[in-house]
Amino acid sequence: MxxxxxxxxxxxxxxxxxxxxxxxxxxxxxxxxxxxxxxxxxxxxxxxxxxxxxxxxxxxxxxxxxxxxxxxxxxxxxxxxxxxxxxxxxxxxxxxxxxxxxxxSRALLAHHSRLLIGWCFLFAAYWKAVTPGFVDGSFLHFTMLTDTRFTGFAQIVAGIDAGVLDENRSALRSTVSGDVASARLLDSRFAGPLALSMTLWTLVSEVLIAVTFLLSKWIRLARNLRHVVLAQFVCFTYPVATVVGFGWLLTIMGYAQTGRMEGRSRIVFLGLFLAMQLFLVPWERLVLGK
Amino acid sequence: MHLSRQQLARFSRAQRRSLQRFLPVSLLVGVALLHHWLVIKDGLTQWKGGGFGMFSTVDSGGTRAISVFAKCGEWNFRVSIPADLRGRRSLAKRLPSEEIVQLMLKDLSRRVWVVERYHAVPRRQTQLGPLDSLYLSHDDLVSAGRGAGRIEEWRPDSTAVPSYVIPVRFEAEVYRLEYDISARTIRRTLHSSYSRPGERLEIMAELAGLPLSQLARNLAPCCKP
Structure with missing residues:
Protein backbone atom coordinates (compact mmCIF):
# COMPACT_ATOMS: atom_id res chain seq x y z
CA MET A 1 0.00 0.00 0.00
CA SER A 105 12.50 29.15 -26.88
CA ARG A 106 12.59 27.81 -23.37
CA ALA A 107 15.95 29.47 -22.70
CA LEU A 108 14.61 32.85 -23.79
CA LEU A 109 11.70 32.56 -21.36
CA ALA A 110 14.14 31.80 -18.52
CA HIS A 111 16.27 34.78 -19.60
CA HIS A 112 13.28 37.16 -19.52
CA SER A 113 12.09 35.83 -16.16
CA ARG A 114 15.51 36.32 -14.57
CA LEU A 115 15.86 39.85 -15.88
CA LEU A 116 12.33 40.92 -14.94
CA ILE A 117 12.66 39.54 -11.39
CA GLY A 118 16.15 40.99 -10.97
CA TRP A 119 15.36 44.51 -12.17
CA CYS A 120 12.00 44.64 -10.41
CA PHE A 121 13.70 43.82 -7.09
CA LEU A 122 16.60 46.15 -7.79
CA PHE A 123 14.19 49.08 -8.06
CA ALA A 124 12.15 47.87 -5.09
CA ALA A 125 15.31 47.63 -2.94
CA TYR A 126 16.53 51.01 -4.19
CA TRP A 127 13.34 52.83 -3.15
CA LYS A 128 13.38 51.20 0.26
CA ALA A 129 17.05 52.02 0.81
CA VAL A 130 16.70 55.70 -0.13
CA THR A 131 13.52 56.31 1.88
CA PRO A 132 14.42 57.33 5.47
CA GLY A 133 10.92 56.42 6.65
CA PHE A 134 11.48 52.85 5.53
CA VAL A 135 15.00 52.36 6.84
CA ASP A 136 14.12 53.48 10.38
CA GLY A 137 11.22 51.02 10.52
CA SER A 138 8.48 53.69 10.48
CA PHE A 139 6.80 52.43 7.35
CA LEU A 140 6.31 48.83 8.44
CA HIS A 141 5.32 49.93 11.93
CA PHE A 142 2.68 52.29 10.52
CA THR A 143 1.51 49.64 8.06
CA MET A 144 1.19 47.00 10.75
CA LEU A 145 -0.98 49.35 12.80
CA THR A 146 -3.27 50.55 10.01
CA ASP A 147 -3.21 48.41 6.85
CA THR A 148 -6.06 45.91 6.50
CA ARG A 149 -3.78 43.56 4.52
CA PHE A 150 -1.63 43.14 7.64
CA THR A 151 -4.55 42.44 9.99
CA GLY A 152 -3.86 38.73 10.53
CA PHE A 153 -0.16 39.26 11.18
CA ALA A 154 -0.76 42.28 13.43
CA GLN A 155 -3.22 40.35 15.58
CA ILE A 156 -1.57 36.94 15.75
CA VAL A 157 2.15 37.77 15.75
CA ALA A 158 2.34 41.37 16.99
CA GLY A 159 -0.47 40.80 19.50
CA ILE A 160 -2.41 43.92 18.61
CA ASP A 161 -6.06 43.81 19.52
CA ALA A 162 -8.68 44.09 16.75
CA GLY A 163 -10.27 47.05 18.54
CA VAL A 164 -6.94 48.88 18.62
CA LEU A 165 -6.51 48.31 14.88
CA ASP A 166 -10.00 49.71 14.27
CA GLU A 167 -9.18 52.78 16.36
CA ASN A 168 -5.95 53.32 14.44
CA ARG A 169 -7.74 53.09 11.10
CA SER A 170 -10.36 55.52 12.27
CA ALA A 171 -7.62 57.95 13.44
CA LEU A 172 -5.94 57.59 10.06
CA ARG A 173 -9.16 58.39 8.20
CA SER A 174 -9.79 61.47 10.36
CA THR A 175 -6.25 62.75 9.85
CA VAL A 176 -6.21 62.20 6.09
CA SER A 177 -9.60 63.89 5.65
CA GLY A 178 -8.44 66.85 7.72
CA ASP A 179 -10.96 66.45 10.54
CA VAL A 180 -8.04 66.40 12.97
CA ALA A 181 -4.54 67.82 12.45
CA SER A 182 -2.74 64.85 13.97
CA ALA A 183 -3.47 61.63 15.84
CA ARG A 184 -1.64 59.11 17.98
CA LEU A 185 -1.58 55.45 16.94
CA LEU A 186 -1.81 52.65 19.46
CA ASP A 187 0.37 49.56 19.29
CA SER A 188 1.70 46.63 21.33
CA ARG A 189 5.14 46.22 22.88
CA PHE A 190 6.15 43.75 20.16
CA ALA A 191 5.15 45.95 17.23
CA GLY A 192 8.23 48.22 17.29
CA PRO A 193 10.97 45.55 17.40
CA LEU A 194 8.99 43.39 14.98
CA ALA A 195 8.71 46.23 12.46
CA LEU A 196 12.43 46.92 12.72
CA SER A 197 13.43 43.30 12.17
CA MET A 198 10.98 42.99 9.26
CA THR A 199 12.49 46.13 7.74
CA LEU A 200 15.99 44.70 7.89
CA TRP A 201 14.89 41.33 6.54
CA THR A 202 12.92 42.91 3.64
CA LEU A 203 15.81 45.11 2.61
CA VAL A 204 18.39 42.30 2.75
CA SER A 205 16.08 39.86 0.92
CA GLU A 206 15.28 42.29 -1.88
CA VAL A 207 18.93 43.20 -2.42
CA LEU A 208 19.85 39.50 -2.46
CA ILE A 209 17.11 38.65 -4.97
CA ALA A 210 18.20 41.49 -7.27
CA VAL A 211 21.87 40.55 -7.07
CA THR A 212 21.44 36.78 -7.43
CA PHE A 213 19.03 37.01 -10.36
CA LEU A 214 20.96 39.66 -12.25
CA LEU A 215 24.35 38.01 -11.74
CA SER A 216 23.28 34.37 -12.01
CA LYS A 217 24.61 34.14 -15.56
CA TRP A 218 28.15 34.95 -14.47
CA ILE A 219 28.46 33.95 -10.81
CA ARG A 220 27.87 30.38 -9.74
CA LEU A 221 27.04 31.24 -6.13
CA ALA A 222 24.36 33.65 -7.33
CA ARG A 223 22.99 30.98 -9.65
CA ASN A 224 22.79 28.46 -6.82
CA LEU A 225 21.29 30.82 -4.29
CA ARG A 226 18.70 32.61 -6.39
CA HIS A 227 15.86 30.12 -5.89
CA VAL A 228 16.37 29.93 -2.15
CA VAL A 229 16.28 33.71 -1.69
CA LEU A 230 13.20 34.16 -3.87
CA ALA A 231 11.34 31.23 -2.29
CA GLN A 232 12.04 32.41 1.27
CA PHE A 233 10.94 35.94 0.31
CA VAL A 234 7.62 34.64 -1.04
CA CYS A 235 7.22 32.34 1.98
CA PHE A 236 7.64 35.11 4.53
CA THR A 237 6.25 38.14 2.69
CA TYR A 238 2.92 37.04 1.36
CA PRO A 239 1.43 35.52 4.52
CA VAL A 240 2.05 38.97 6.08
CA ALA A 241 1.22 41.28 3.18
CA THR A 242 -1.46 39.33 1.40
CA VAL A 243 -0.95 40.69 -2.13
CA VAL A 244 -1.49 37.29 -3.71
CA GLY A 245 -1.56 38.62 -7.30
CA PHE A 246 2.03 39.80 -7.03
CA GLY A 247 3.06 36.64 -5.18
CA TRP A 248 1.59 34.47 -7.92
CA LEU A 249 3.34 36.44 -10.62
CA LEU A 250 6.67 36.05 -8.81
CA THR A 251 6.26 32.30 -8.39
CA ILE A 252 5.29 31.90 -12.07
CA MET A 253 8.35 33.86 -13.16
CA GLY A 254 10.45 31.96 -10.62
CA TYR A 255 9.18 28.68 -12.06
CA ALA A 256 9.75 29.82 -15.65
CA GLN A 257 13.44 30.55 -15.12
CA THR A 258 14.34 27.17 -13.60
CA GLY A 259 16.80 25.12 -15.64
CA ARG A 260 16.52 21.50 -16.78
CA MET A 261 18.47 20.30 -13.74
CA GLU A 262 16.49 22.37 -11.25
CA GLY A 263 13.46 20.14 -10.86
CA ARG A 264 13.25 20.59 -7.09
CA SER A 265 13.08 24.35 -7.38
CA ARG A 266 10.33 23.97 -9.94
CA ILE A 267 8.28 21.91 -7.48
CA VAL A 268 8.95 24.44 -4.71
CA PHE A 269 7.67 27.31 -6.87
CA LEU A 270 4.60 25.31 -7.89
CA GLY A 271 3.97 24.44 -4.25
CA LEU A 272 4.27 28.09 -3.25
CA PHE A 273 1.89 29.05 -6.03
CA LEU A 274 -0.72 26.70 -4.58
CA ALA A 275 0.03 27.47 -0.94
CA MET A 276 -0.43 31.18 -1.48
CA GLN A 277 -4.19 30.71 -1.48
CA LEU A 278 -3.86 29.63 2.16
CA PHE A 279 -2.59 33.12 2.97
CA LEU A 280 -6.06 34.40 2.16
CA VAL A 281 -7.63 32.34 4.95
CA PRO A 282 -8.72 34.71 7.75
CA TRP A 283 -6.34 33.05 10.24
CA GLU A 284 -6.90 35.68 12.92
CA ARG A 285 -10.55 34.64 13.09
CA LEU A 286 -9.69 30.93 13.17
CA VAL A 287 -6.80 31.21 15.62
CA LEU A 288 -8.11 33.90 17.91
CA GLY A 289 -11.76 33.08 17.41
CA LYS A 290 -12.62 36.77 16.85
CA MET B 1 29.60 52.93 -47.06
CA HIS B 2 27.45 50.38 -48.83
CA LEU B 3 26.13 47.27 -47.13
CA SER B 4 25.46 44.19 -49.16
CA ARG B 5 22.04 42.55 -49.02
CA GLN B 6 23.51 39.75 -46.93
CA GLN B 7 25.05 42.18 -44.47
CA LEU B 8 21.76 44.04 -44.19
CA ALA B 9 19.89 40.80 -43.53
CA ARG B 10 22.43 39.83 -40.89
CA PHE B 11 22.18 43.26 -39.29
CA SER B 12 18.37 43.19 -39.13
CA ARG B 13 18.45 39.62 -37.77
CA ALA B 14 20.82 40.70 -35.02
CA GLN B 15 18.63 43.67 -34.23
CA ARG B 16 15.53 41.50 -34.09
CA ARG B 17 17.30 39.08 -31.79
CA SER B 18 18.38 41.77 -29.35
CA LEU B 19 14.90 43.28 -29.44
CA GLN B 20 13.50 39.86 -28.66
CA ARG B 21 15.96 39.45 -25.78
CA PHE B 22 15.77 42.86 -24.19
CA LEU B 23 12.43 44.50 -25.05
CA PRO B 24 10.49 43.56 -21.86
CA VAL B 25 13.31 44.46 -19.48
CA SER B 26 14.10 47.66 -21.41
CA LEU B 27 10.49 48.73 -20.99
CA LEU B 28 10.62 47.90 -17.28
CA VAL B 29 13.79 49.93 -16.75
CA GLY B 30 12.60 52.82 -18.95
CA VAL B 31 9.26 53.14 -17.12
CA ALA B 32 10.99 52.83 -13.73
CA LEU B 33 13.45 55.61 -14.61
CA LEU B 34 10.57 57.82 -15.76
CA HIS B 35 8.84 57.06 -12.47
CA HIS B 36 11.98 58.11 -10.59
CA TRP B 37 12.09 61.41 -12.48
CA LEU B 38 8.39 62.10 -11.82
CA VAL B 39 8.79 61.33 -8.10
CA ILE B 40 11.50 63.97 -7.89
CA LYS B 41 9.98 66.53 -10.28
CA ASP B 42 6.25 66.31 -9.67
CA GLY B 43 5.85 64.49 -6.35
CA LEU B 44 4.47 61.26 -7.86
CA THR B 45 3.88 58.77 -5.07
CA GLN B 46 6.55 56.06 -4.94
CA TRP B 47 3.78 53.45 -4.81
CA LYS B 48 2.50 53.97 -8.34
CA GLY B 49 3.83 54.54 -11.81
CA GLY B 50 5.64 51.27 -12.52
CA GLY B 51 8.75 52.15 -10.50
CA PHE B 52 8.37 49.36 -7.90
CA GLY B 53 8.57 51.72 -4.94
CA MET B 54 5.50 50.17 -3.29
CA PHE B 55 5.67 49.30 0.40
CA SER B 56 8.49 51.77 0.97
CA THR B 57 6.76 54.86 2.35
CA VAL B 58 3.61 55.94 4.20
CA ASP B 59 3.08 58.54 1.49
CA SER B 60 0.69 56.60 -0.77
CA GLY B 61 -2.39 57.60 -2.75
CA GLY B 62 -4.54 56.48 0.18
CA THR B 63 -2.80 58.75 2.67
CA ARG B 64 -2.77 61.81 0.44
CA ALA B 65 -5.66 64.22 0.25
CA ILE B 66 -6.60 67.00 -2.10
CA SER B 67 -8.88 69.82 -0.96
CA VAL B 68 -10.38 72.32 -3.38
CA PHE B 69 -11.70 75.71 -2.33
CA ALA B 70 -13.75 78.18 -4.32
CA LYS B 71 -13.19 81.85 -3.54
CA CYS B 72 -15.94 84.33 -4.18
CA GLY B 73 -15.86 87.78 -2.67
CA GLU B 74 -15.27 87.30 0.99
CA TRP B 75 -16.59 83.76 0.84
CA ASN B 76 -14.39 80.73 0.87
CA PHE B 77 -16.11 77.45 0.01
CA ARG B 78 -14.91 73.91 0.23
CA VAL B 79 -15.74 72.16 -3.03
CA SER B 80 -16.81 68.55 -3.07
CA ILE B 81 -15.45 67.04 -6.26
CA PRO B 82 -18.23 65.85 -8.61
CA ALA B 83 -18.44 62.12 -9.36
CA ASP B 84 -17.30 62.50 -12.96
CA LEU B 85 -14.04 64.09 -11.77
CA ARG B 86 -13.13 61.46 -9.16
CA GLY B 87 -10.73 59.73 -11.55
CA ARG B 88 -8.96 63.03 -12.17
CA ARG B 89 -8.81 63.75 -8.45
CA SER B 90 -7.39 60.30 -7.81
CA LEU B 91 -4.69 60.95 -10.42
CA ALA B 92 -3.99 64.44 -9.02
CA LYS B 93 -3.48 62.95 -5.56
CA ARG B 94 -0.92 60.47 -6.80
CA LEU B 95 0.74 62.74 -9.35
CA PRO B 96 0.14 66.34 -8.20
CA SER B 97 1.91 68.01 -11.11
CA GLU B 98 0.97 71.56 -12.11
CA GLU B 99 -0.59 70.32 -15.38
CA ILE B 100 -2.75 67.61 -13.82
CA VAL B 101 -4.06 69.72 -10.93
CA GLN B 102 -4.68 72.68 -13.27
CA LEU B 103 -6.64 70.40 -15.61
CA MET B 104 -8.91 69.44 -12.73
CA LEU B 105 -9.27 73.07 -11.60
CA LYS B 106 -10.05 74.15 -15.17
CA ASP B 107 -12.92 71.71 -15.31
CA LEU B 108 -14.20 72.90 -11.94
CA SER B 109 -13.84 76.56 -12.88
CA ARG B 110 -16.21 76.21 -15.85
CA ARG B 111 -19.12 74.93 -13.78
CA VAL B 112 -21.97 76.63 -11.96
CA TRP B 113 -21.99 75.76 -8.29
CA VAL B 114 -24.75 75.46 -5.73
CA VAL B 115 -24.47 75.33 -1.98
CA GLU B 116 -24.98 71.77 -0.84
CA ARG B 117 -24.66 72.10 2.90
CA TYR B 118 -24.55 74.94 5.29
CA HIS B 119 -22.33 74.34 8.28
CA ALA B 120 -23.94 76.22 11.13
CA VAL B 121 -21.92 76.00 14.32
CA PRO B 122 -22.11 73.65 16.10
CA ARG B 123 -24.51 71.71 13.86
CA ARG B 124 -23.54 70.76 10.35
CA GLN B 125 -26.80 69.78 8.82
CA THR B 126 -28.49 72.39 6.64
CA GLN B 127 -28.83 70.93 3.18
CA LEU B 128 -29.59 73.36 0.39
CA GLY B 129 -31.36 72.51 -2.84
CA PRO B 130 -29.83 71.82 -6.23
CA LEU B 131 -29.11 74.35 -8.93
CA ASP B 132 -32.18 76.28 -10.07
CA SER B 133 -31.84 77.48 -13.62
CA LEU B 134 -34.25 80.39 -12.95
CA TYR B 135 -31.53 82.22 -11.15
CA LEU B 136 -29.56 82.42 -14.31
CA SER B 137 -32.53 83.38 -16.55
CA HIS B 138 -30.91 81.81 -19.56
CA ASP B 139 -31.27 78.06 -20.13
CA ASP B 140 -28.20 77.93 -22.29
CA LEU B 141 -26.10 79.22 -19.48
CA VAL B 142 -26.89 76.14 -17.51
CA SER B 143 -26.91 73.58 -20.28
CA ALA B 144 -23.57 74.84 -21.54
CA GLY B 145 -22.02 74.06 -18.19
CA ARG B 146 -20.79 70.54 -17.74
CA GLY B 147 -23.29 69.81 -15.02
CA ALA B 148 -23.63 71.50 -11.69
CA GLY B 149 -21.14 70.71 -9.00
CA ARG B 150 -21.69 70.85 -5.31
CA ILE B 151 -20.08 73.04 -2.79
CA GLU B 152 -19.88 72.87 0.98
CA GLU B 153 -20.07 76.08 2.89
CA TRP B 154 -16.78 76.79 4.55
CA ARG B 155 -17.18 79.77 6.86
CA PRO B 156 -19.06 78.65 9.94
CA ASP B 157 -19.71 82.18 11.21
CA SER B 158 -21.61 83.32 8.11
CA THR B 159 -25.27 84.06 8.40
CA ALA B 160 -26.36 84.73 4.82
CA VAL B 161 -26.33 81.52 2.83
CA PRO B 162 -25.87 81.90 -0.92
CA SER B 163 -27.95 79.78 -3.29
CA TYR B 164 -25.65 79.64 -6.25
CA VAL B 165 -22.07 80.63 -6.66
CA ILE B 166 -19.90 81.81 -9.51
CA PRO B 167 -16.47 81.60 -7.96
CA VAL B 168 -13.76 84.00 -9.10
CA ARG B 169 -10.89 81.74 -8.06
CA PHE B 170 -10.29 78.07 -7.32
CA GLU B 171 -7.55 76.80 -5.09
CA ALA B 172 -6.34 73.23 -4.60
CA GLU B 173 -4.21 72.01 -1.74
CA VAL B 174 -2.44 68.66 -1.74
CA TYR B 175 -1.73 67.11 1.65
CA ARG B 176 0.61 64.28 2.59
CA LEU B 177 0.79 62.14 5.68
CA GLU B 178 3.84 61.93 7.91
CA TYR B 179 4.46 59.38 10.62
CA ASP B 180 6.69 59.98 13.61
CA ILE B 181 7.53 56.53 14.94
CA SER B 182 9.03 57.79 18.22
CA ALA B 183 5.85 59.67 19.16
CA ARG B 184 3.56 57.19 17.31
CA THR B 185 1.92 60.23 15.73
CA ILE B 186 0.50 60.77 12.26
CA ARG B 187 0.24 64.30 10.93
CA ARG B 188 -1.20 65.82 7.76
CA THR B 189 1.10 68.34 6.10
CA LEU B 190 0.58 70.64 3.14
CA HIS B 191 2.64 69.47 0.18
CA SER B 192 1.67 71.93 -2.55
CA SER B 193 -1.07 74.37 -3.55
CA TYR B 194 -2.36 75.58 -6.88
CA SER B 195 -4.85 78.22 -8.01
CA ARG B 196 -6.83 79.17 -11.09
CA PRO B 197 -9.29 81.98 -11.89
CA GLY B 198 -12.95 81.00 -12.33
CA GLU B 199 -14.00 80.88 -15.97
CA ARG B 200 -17.76 80.56 -15.57
CA LEU B 201 -18.50 84.28 -15.84
CA GLU B 202 -16.66 84.50 -19.16
CA ILE B 203 -18.61 81.52 -20.51
CA MET B 204 -21.89 83.08 -19.41
CA ALA B 205 -21.02 86.45 -20.97
CA GLU B 206 -20.15 84.75 -24.24
CA LEU B 207 -23.37 82.73 -24.30
CA ALA B 208 -25.57 85.64 -23.30
CA GLY B 209 -23.85 87.95 -25.80
CA LEU B 210 -23.17 90.47 -23.08
CA PRO B 211 -19.99 92.31 -22.23
CA LEU B 212 -18.22 90.66 -19.32
CA SER B 213 -18.21 93.87 -17.27
CA GLN B 214 -22.00 94.26 -17.61
CA LEU B 215 -22.64 90.66 -16.62
CA ALA B 216 -20.25 90.94 -13.72
CA ARG B 217 -22.10 94.08 -12.58
CA ASN B 218 -25.50 92.37 -12.93
CA LEU B 219 -24.44 89.33 -11.04
CA ALA B 220 -22.47 91.10 -8.35
CA PRO B 221 -21.96 89.89 -5.76
CA CYS B 222 -21.02 86.60 -7.33
CA CYS B 223 -22.64 84.69 -4.49
CA LYS B 224 -26.35 85.30 -5.01
CA PRO B 225 -28.35 85.08 -1.78
Missing part, protein backbone atom coordinates in the same frame (compact mmCIF):
# COMPACT_ATOMS: atom_id res chain seq x y z
CA UNK A 2 2.69 2.45 1.12
CA UNK A 3 4.89 1.33 -1.73
CA UNK A 4 2.12 1.95 -4.24
CA UNK A 5 1.54 5.45 -2.89
CA UNK A 6 5.28 6.20 -2.98
CA UNK A 7 5.50 4.89 -6.53
CA UNK A 8 2.60 7.08 -7.62
CA UNK A 9 4.10 10.07 -5.90
CA UNK A 10 7.44 9.47 -7.58
CA UNK A 11 5.69 9.16 -10.94
CA UNK A 12 3.80 12.41 -10.32
CA UNK A 13 7.04 14.18 -9.40
CA UNK A 14 8.72 12.77 -12.49
CA UNK A 15 5.84 14.04 -14.62
CA UNK A 16 6.09 17.44 -12.99
CA UNK A 17 9.81 17.50 -13.82
CA UNK A 18 9.15 16.66 -17.43
CA UNK A 19 6.56 19.40 -17.98
CA UNK A 20 7.64 22.19 -20.30
CA UNK A 21 7.97 25.41 -18.25
CA UNK A 22 6.48 27.35 -21.17
CA UNK A 23 3.24 25.35 -20.99
CA UNK A 24 2.96 25.57 -17.22
CA UNK A 25 3.89 29.26 -17.09
CA UNK A 26 1.38 30.05 -19.82
CA UNK A 27 -1.44 28.19 -18.06
CA UNK A 28 -0.67 29.66 -14.65
CA UNK A 29 -0.45 33.15 -16.14
CA UNK A 30 -3.87 32.73 -17.70
CA UNK A 31 -5.24 31.75 -14.29
CA UNK A 32 -3.49 34.77 -12.76
CA UNK A 33 -5.02 37.09 -15.35
CA UNK A 34 -8.50 35.72 -14.70
CA UNK A 35 -8.31 35.82 -10.89
CA UNK A 36 -5.98 38.73 -10.17
CA UNK A 37 -5.99 40.61 -13.45
CA UNK A 38 -6.81 44.26 -13.97
CA UNK A 39 -9.82 45.41 -11.98
CA UNK A 40 -11.27 47.57 -14.75
CA UNK A 41 -14.15 46.21 -16.83
CA UNK A 42 -12.77 47.44 -20.15
CA UNK A 43 -9.59 45.51 -19.43
CA UNK A 44 -11.08 42.53 -17.64
CA UNK A 45 -13.68 41.59 -20.24
CA UNK A 46 -11.31 41.01 -23.20
CA UNK A 47 -8.60 39.61 -20.89
CA UNK A 48 -10.89 37.00 -19.35
CA UNK A 49 -12.37 36.10 -22.74
CA UNK A 50 -8.95 35.49 -24.24
CA UNK A 51 -7.64 33.75 -21.13
CA UNK A 52 -10.65 31.43 -21.07
CA UNK A 53 -10.06 30.62 -24.74
CA UNK A 54 -6.41 29.88 -24.00
CA UNK A 55 -7.29 27.58 -21.11
CA UNK A 56 -9.88 25.71 -23.15
CA UNK A 57 -7.70 25.32 -26.24
CA UNK A 58 -4.15 24.67 -24.89
CA UNK A 59 -2.36 24.92 -28.28
CA UNK A 60 -3.63 28.49 -28.51
CA UNK A 61 -1.73 29.40 -25.35
CA UNK A 62 1.50 28.30 -27.04
CA UNK A 63 1.14 30.78 -29.88
CA UNK A 64 3.19 33.99 -29.77
CA UNK A 65 0.38 35.99 -31.39
CA UNK A 66 -2.03 34.89 -28.65
CA UNK A 67 0.30 36.39 -26.03
CA UNK A 68 0.88 39.37 -28.31
CA UNK A 69 -2.87 40.04 -28.27
CA UNK A 70 -2.98 39.71 -24.48
CA UNK A 71 -0.01 42.06 -24.17
CA UNK A 72 -1.72 44.60 -26.38
CA UNK A 73 -4.94 44.46 -24.35
CA UNK A 74 -3.04 44.80 -21.08
CA UNK A 75 -0.90 47.65 -22.40
CA UNK A 76 -3.82 49.61 -23.84
CA UNK A 77 -5.63 49.31 -20.50
CA UNK A 78 -2.66 49.87 -18.21
CA UNK A 79 -0.80 52.74 -19.92
CA UNK A 80 -3.48 55.43 -19.31
CA UNK A 81 -3.78 54.24 -15.70
CA UNK A 82 -0.13 53.72 -14.94
CA UNK A 83 -0.13 56.38 -12.19
CA UNK A 84 -3.06 54.85 -10.33
CA UNK A 85 -2.66 51.14 -11.01
CA UNK A 86 -0.60 48.71 -8.89
CA UNK A 87 2.94 47.94 -10.02
CA UNK A 88 2.35 44.23 -10.44
CA UNK A 89 -0.33 44.99 -13.06
CA UNK A 90 2.37 46.83 -14.99
CA UNK A 91 4.72 43.89 -14.47
CA UNK A 92 2.01 41.62 -15.95
CA UNK A 93 2.24 43.58 -19.21
CA UNK A 94 6.00 42.97 -19.43
CA UNK A 95 5.45 39.33 -18.52
CA UNK A 96 2.82 38.80 -21.24
CA UNK A 97 5.22 40.43 -23.69
CA UNK A 98 8.02 38.14 -22.50
CA UNK A 99 5.75 35.12 -23.05
CA UNK A 100 4.86 36.27 -26.55
CA UNK A 101 8.54 36.73 -27.44
CA UNK A 102 9.74 33.45 -25.98
CA UNK A 103 7.12 30.85 -26.85
CA UNK A 104 9.59 29.33 -29.29
Missing amino acids: LQAVTRRLERAIHELHSLDPRDVSARLTLLLLVLYGPGYWDLSVPTVMLAAAGMTIPPLARQPYFWGALTLIQAVGVIPRVYVIDNHKVLMVYWCLALSLSMK
